[in-house]
Amino acid sequence: MSTATEERTPGTRTGGLLIESANLALGDGDSTVQALANVSLTVRPGEMVAVVGPSGAGKSSLLAVAGALTTPDSGSVRVNGVDLDTLGKAARARFRLQEIGFVFQSGNLIPALNSAEQLRLMQKLAGARDILDPLELLAAVGMDHKARSRPDQLSGGERQRVGIARSLVNRPSLLLVDEPTAALDRARSQDVVALLARETHERGVATVMVTHDHDVLHHCDRVVEMVDGRLSS
Numbered sequence: 001m002s003t004a005t006e007e008r009t010p011g012t013r014t015g016g017l018l019i020e021s022a023n024l025a026l027g028d029g030d031s032t033v034q035a036l037a038n039v040s041l042t043v044r045p046g047e048m049v050a051v052v053g054p055s056g057a058g059k060s061s062l063l064a065v066a067g068a069l070t071t072p073d074s075g076s077v078r079v080n081g082v083d084l085d086t087l088g089k090a091a092r093a094r095f096r097l098q099e100i101g102f103v104f105q106s107g108n109l110i111p112a113l114n115s116a117e118q119l120r121l122m123q124k125l126a127g128a129r130d131i132l133d134p135l136e137l138l139a140a141v142g143m144d145h146k147a148r149s150r151p152d153q154l155s156g157g158e159r160q161r162v163g164i165a166r167s168l169v170n171r172p173s174l175l176l177v178d179e180p181t182a183a184l185d186r187a188r189s190q191d192v193v194a195l196l197a198r199e200t201h202e203r204g205v206a207t208v209m210v211t212h213d214h215d216v217l218h219h220c221d222r223v224v225e226m227v228d229g230r231l232s233s
């Protein structure tokens with residue numbers, strides 16, 4: 001088995017995301033829902049896939065399974081060539097920090113930290129060796145001039161940009177994005193998703209974005225739909 005460490009250098013990645021026949025039931029004995037029903041999904045490095053579908057279809061469950069936050073009842077999940085099932089609890093947490101970036105609805109930044117500190121904290125938590133310069137990354141998302149600003153001093157779109165920079169700071173192989181435009185107007189939504197697509201392509205990250213926003217789908221390489229826990233393309 002290859003390890004995450006061996007494959008952190010761009011170009012040597014076999015990587016991306018490979019979910020095979022994942023099943024996940026949620027709830028108690030009385031009312032169980034099949035959140036994921038035999039779901040298979042492959043996302044290559046440098047590819048951005050949008051997941052759409054009605055409320056309750058299983059989109060968040062898909063992100064949770066891909067992000068090593070939830071273990072499926074059956075099936076397998078490989079990220080950058082590593083089978084998540086082979087990782088113990090501590091290794092799984094470290095793997096998540098080093099290999100998987102998360103972008104949430106409204107940035108989810110820490111209120112007391114400025115933009116640069118948000119990125120530095122993620123690097124510190126990951127204990128990353130092969131790290132990017134936080135200021136360079138903030139410049140890449142057009143936010144270097146706000147490196148010392150705290151979240152309450154930023155607009156919604158700016159917070160999302162910092163959140164995107166933070167998600168990329170440990171050179172993840174997989175980026176999981178949950179409704180990134182939920183709090184943004186149309187123009188900011190286009191900017192943010194275009195930025196995600198550019199970073200996905202330039203950095204060779206495999207990106208999965210859950211969205212209800214059909215106006216941003218043209219930025220994505222592929223769109224898949226979830227209905228009742230099942231995936232169709």
Ligand SMILES: Nc1ncnc2c1ncn2[C@@H]1O[C@H](COP(=O)(O)OP(=O)(O)OP(=O)(O)O)[C@@H](O)[C@H]1O
Nearest residue numbers: 026027028033035054055056057058059060061062
């Ligand atoms: N903790 C839980 N316990 C029981 N059932 C749950 C739990 N979390 C989610 N579910 C159920 O699992 C199914 C899939 O939920 P999920 O959150 O993955 O859907 P979603 O497509 O992300 O929905 P939305 O677009 O509304 O966020 C739904 O029927 C939901 O009610």
